Amino acid sequence: MQSFIFENPTKIIFGQGQIKRIGQETARFGKKVLLVYGQGSIKNSGVYDQVISSLLEHELLVVEFPGVRSNPVLSHAMQGIEIAKREGVEVVLAVGGGSVIDTAKTIAAGVRVDHDVWDFFIFKKNIQAALPVVTVLTISASASEMNAAAVVTREEGHQKYSIRSLHIQPKVSILDPSVLFTLDRAYSAYSAVDAITHMLEGYFNNSEMNPSPLQDGIVEGLMKTIMGATETILQHPDDYDARANMMWAATLAFNGLTTAGMGQVALPVHMIEHSLSALYDIAHGAGLAIILPGWMKSQLHCKTGRFARLAREVFGIKAEKDEEAALAGIERIKEWFSLIGSPVLLKEVQIPGQDIEKIADNAFALAQVWGLRAYSKEAITEILELCA
Amino acid sequence: MQSFIFENPTKIIFGQGQIKRIGQETARFGKKVLLVYGQGSIKNSGVYDQVISSLLEHELLVVEFPGVRSNPVLSHAMQGIEIAKREGVEVVLAVGGGSVIDTAKTIAAGVRVDHDVWDFFIFKKNIQAALPVVTVLTISASASEMNAAAVVTREEGHQKYSIRSLHIQPKVSILDPSVLFTLDRAYSAYSAVDAITHMLEGYFNNSEMNPSPLQDGIVEGLMKTIMGATETILQHPDDYDARANMMWAATLAFNGLTTAGMGQVALPVHMIEHSLSALYDIAHGAGLAIILPGWMKSQLHCKTGRFARLAREVFGIKAEKDEEAALAGIERIKEWFSLIGSPVLLKEVQIPGQDIEKIADNAFALAQVWGLRAYSKEAITEILELCA
Numbered sequence A, B: 001m002q003s004f005i006f007e008n009p010t011k012i013i014f015g016q017g018q019i020k021r022i023g024q025e026t027a028r029f030g031k032k033v034l035l036v037y038g039q040g041s042i043k044n045s046g047v048y049d050q051v052i053s054s055l056l057e058h059e060l061l062v063v064e065f066p067g068v069r070s071n072p073v074l075s076h077a078m079q080g081i082e083i084a085k086r087e088g089v090e091v092v093l094a095v096g097g098g099s100v101i102d103t104a105k106t107i108a109a110g111v112r113v114d115h116d117v118w119d120f121f122i123f124k125k126n127i128q129a130a131l132p133v134v135t136v137l138t139i140s141a142s143a144s145e146m147n148a149a150a151v152v153t154r155e156e157g158h159q160k161y162s163i164r165s166l167h168i169q170p171k172v173s174i175l176d177p178s179v180l181f182t183l184d185r186a187y188s189a190y191s192a193v194d195a196i197t198h199m200l201e202g203y204f205n206n207s208e209m210n211p212s213p214l215q216d217g218i219v220e221g222l223m224k225t226i227m228g229a230t231e232t233i234l235q236h237p238d239d240y241d242a243r244a245n246m247m248w249a250a251t252l253a254f255n256g257l258t259t260a261g262m263g264q265v266a267l268p269v270h271m272i273e274h275s276l277s278a279l280y281d282i283a284h285g286a287g288l289a290i291i292l293p294g295w296m297k298s299q300l301h302c303k304t305g306r307f308a309r310l311a312r313e314v315f316g317i318k319a320e321k322d323e324e325a326a327l328a329g330i331e332r333i334k335e336w337f338s339l340i341g342s343p344v345l346l347k348e349v350q351i352p353g354q355d356i357e358k359i360a361d362n363a364f365a366l367a368q369v370w371g372l373r374a375y376s377k378e379a380i381t382e383i384l385e386l387c388a
Helices: A019-027 A041-045 A047-057 A074-087 A098-110 A177-182 A185-205 A213-235 A240-252 A268-280 A284-298 A304-315 A322-339 A353-370 A377-385 B019-027 B041-045 B047-057 B074-087 B098-110 B177-182 B185-205 B213-235 B240-252 B268-280 B284-298 B304-315 B322-339 B353-370 B377-385
Strands: A004-014 A032-036 A061-065 A091-096 A133-137 A149-154 A159-164 A172-175 B004-014 B032-036 B061-065 B091-096 B133-137 B149-154 B159-164 B172-175
Touching: A004 A019, A004 A240, A019 A047, A019 A091, A019 A133, A019 A172, A032 A047, A032 A074, A032 A098, A041 A047, A041 A177, A047 A061, A047 A091, A061 A074, A074 A098, A074 A149, A091 A098, A098 A133, A098 A149, A098 A159, A149 A268, A159 A268, A159 A353, A172 A240, A177 A240, A185 A213, A185 A240, A185 A268, A185 A284, A185 A304, A213 A240, A213 A304, A213 B213, A213 B240, A240 B213, A268 A284, A268 A353, A268 A377, A284 A322, A284 A377, A304 A322, A353 A377, B004 B019, B004 B240, B019 B047, B019 B091, B019 B133, B019 B172, B032 B047, B032 B074, B032 B098, B041 B047, B041 B177, B047 B061, B047 B091, B061 B074, B074 B098, B074 B149, B091 B098, B098 B133, B098 B149, B098 B159, B149 B268, B159 B268, B159 B353, B172 B240, B177 B240, B185 B213, B185 B240, B185 B268, B185 B284, B185 B304, B213 B240, B213 B304, B268 B284, B268 B353, B268 B377, B284 B322, B284 B377, B304 B322, B353 B377
Parallel strands: A004 A172, A032 A061, A032 A091, A091 A133, A133 A172, B004 B172, B032 B061, B032 B091, B091 B133, B133 B172
Antiparallel strands: A004 B004, A149 A159, B149 B159
């Protein structure tokens, strides 16, 4: 096990009927609230009403900032920063999924500085302070509700980049699994893909040279939980226990727990996917389901043992030879992504083979920002060809 | 899954060579430090020197308070409170295992009030504030380094009772697995028993009526990790990876992670064990290894399904009938505790059968304080008879 620092101060309030506590929790951090949300689905689901009534009950002043879309964009976050500055808000409340929370985090960091908030994304500046962020989660996948990261796309240049700082990590997040009852089939599936990919990037990072049976066991357990819960959810969207297991598992999948002790974890699958959603605005989970199997195939010979372990522990594959087990495992992941209704090839989302060079250019730029030296343009191209 | 609140703000700094950071971390909370430790083993192991030199490097003023023994006592903690008040310390640093950390937590809470600190243990008063606590862990088992609880024995009446408050939870804990290289065989085994019992009390609390596959998977994974690591440690006490896996697993075993979503978890095994260590001053882990199998036998008919699941998932028992699997599982736990060198019967620690009534009286008093109504004196007596 490698040395690590684990620090995760987010207070999680989990369970049906807990949204009514948001007023009390938010009031601990200030009087004037920027309420960030998306395209209005929270109004249909009733979450908006629950939030507003709790905020008003605690006499909070609410400035609304709706309009976040999936694959959230910098220009919108910058409008939010302007409004937050002008209105003098003291706390940022995100009500939504990862896109909404990431926009809220970006606003929280941007309000406290005079320079361009994008400087944080390209490591030109460090986040030194931020407004407190609190959240009510309505789409489970990103774990943004309990981590320090945010991802936003700068439209100019199609750059989908990220920031990470404890200052922007939510102080409090409320997770009510029953709000997921109305989440559609596609997003329910993409949530599972996203959570699984978050864990596997760490899991594959591990090696026989530096074994971490503890983290392996947690990841395998959570992955089986997510797969089982997702299969139930697709049959019974309002199964509370399945939604609850999925919701908490997705949070634990990327809140630092599964990677503590695994060393520096590279996220090459996320890196290449960012180019897909930045260039084509496809759902992040769909993009991951396309890239992950291709990336695994490209790494087959250097990560045979890890892929074989996953195949045996999660899919019960019996093959004796590691390479055989590893290959079978890759196929099973791909099949399972298909089974739950996700695309697994570029052509299924109408991205033609001749676009690969453009995508590789975009991903290579991020590889340089993230310092992933193993990912040359050629290496990325090769991976994308395995996803065609 | 049941509703829950999860909040665990402790910053963990994990790895070989990390103790040198204690000065910097402690300095964030104050200038004058009460250094709490035990019987001096930290002087032989070199940990004391590492801590002092880091504290002095950061120009901290150190007031030493040694002398904590296992099964720490109230009178000693009260001396610590007096010294801390007189010296005006601003932060309490525990360097040791659970006993030292629990004493430090009790001092931290006691310094801020004028009444008897015992009032917190009998729920006469609530903890409203405490000095900040930081720790350097030298015996892994209690998870006190990352939780809100403390256990202390009031000698008069042999009352081993506990407190729980976020105010006393460590702000920072440093875990260096290499300090465990010199931990003796007996304590290495008791650490495993303690960590396993912490998890199983929650795991058995779960039910077929309210399944939590997510938590089940985490507990089973951690339990297998702890068992495997302990077997390695007993052969090779200086195996870094085994010590590291054990150390982090023991922390996760009782930091709130494994019980989040399991509802109110009763700790009947800990409750009865507290009477053993309060009355006979035996090692807590040894007492747990004696009580757990007896308690399981007493619960066989109401928890058959849970015991059977453990037997199959952790011990690979194939028996088809649940009751058969459950019984085999209980035997396997007992055998494993014996294998690693722990006593598993009262007579092995020279507690005669005729003392059972006295022990039951003591445990029943705690059952009333903890509100465990199912545990009448008769029920406790029956369990103890199964441990004779």
